[in-house]
Amino acid sequence: MVAFVxxxxxxxxxxxxxxxxxxxxxxxxxxxxxxxxxATWKVLSPAHRTLRVVVLLVLVVITVELVVKIPTR
Structure with missing residues (x-):
């Protein structure tokens, strides 16, 4: 719970x-x-791997957007 917060x-x-x-x-x-x-790659199912990679990529896109200041509206 602490990690999530x-x-x-x-x-x-x-x-x-x-x-x-x-x-x-x-x-x-x-x-x-x-x-x-x-660290958990070997024990994850392909579906879980895909989901986690997608979440990581979305986080990268949001970070790049903050740096480049791409207007979202």
């Missing part, structure tokens, strides 16, 4: 703060998610 807090803070600071916070989440994905 920490991840949620980092994500929300990173998105709300935006810019370089927000990208750094989201970068920490990307690194953490990548490490967890690599």
């Amino acid at each position: 920490l991840v949620l807090g980092l994500f929300v803070t990173g998105v709300l703060v935006g810019g370089t600071v927000g990208a750094v916070l989201l970068g920490l989440l990307i690194i953490g998610a990548g490490v967890l994905l690599a």
